[in-house]
Amino acid sequence: MGDQLEKFIMDNREAFDTATPTDKTWSKIDQRLTKKGSVWPSIWKVAAMLFMASTIFLMIDKNTDEKEGPILSEEFTQAEDYYVTLINQKRQAIKSQLTPEQHEQFLVEIDQLDSMYVELKKTYQTNASNDRVMDAMINNLQLRLDILNKQLDILENIKNQNNESDISIEI
Incomplete structure (x- = not known):
């Protein structure tokens, strides 16, 4: 059909x-x-x-x-984390040995270095990952750690001197 x-x-x-x-x-x-x-x-x-x-x-x-700027390398980030952890531990050690007023006076230089570090990080973001800026950031972290170590040594020496004078008075 x-x-x-x-x-x-x-x-x-x-x-x-x-x-x-x-x-x-x-x-x-x-x-x-x-x-x-x-x-x-x-x-x-x-x-x-x-x-x-x-x-x-x-x-x-x-x-x-x-x-946002360039991303920090994994190696730098690990180094930064390491130093920041050590710096925070040292700060806590100092804080536990001092009064709040003494603690504030003791860490004036560290606070200045903290603000410088923030500026370095901003500079790094705007200068497209300049290696000199990254080196300066690492040096800043190392310097803060060195200062905190010296401050802890000073506090330990003061503590030892106080203990020696207490011993000699008792005798």
């Missing part, structure tokens, strides 16, 4: 091509297309807006990541 229909269409093709639909038919087709087609443009508009918003977000996010 399908072959007969196909043969009929092929034989009468000219008759099909000459017939045109009426204006009423075209208006019905046009109404149906405008009703169904009105949803798609709004969906495409929403999709385009979402795409634009995500693109802008990603561009802003990328720009803020670039402003």
Whole structure:
């Protein structure tokens, strides 16, 4: 049956091509297309807006990541952690032996070196990982540790002198 229909269409093709639909038919087709087609443009508009918003977000996010500056090497980070841990231990040892006023006076130089270290870190971030700045940061950490060690030695000597004078008085 399908072959007969196909043969009929092929034989009468000219008759099909000459017939045109009426204006009423075209208006019905046009109404149906405008009703169904009105949803798609709004969906495409929403999709385009979402795409634009995500693109802008990603561009802003990328720009803020670039402003953070260079990342410190793993080796430097480990060294920094090591020194900071030692410095904090020494600070606690000094704090336990002194009154709050003495503690504050004793650590004036260390606090100055702390602020210098913060400045060095900012400089490192802006100067695209300058090796001299990184060396200065390590030297700063070592200097703080040396000062704290000397301060602990001084406190130990004072403590030993007080103990010796107490012993000699008792005898």
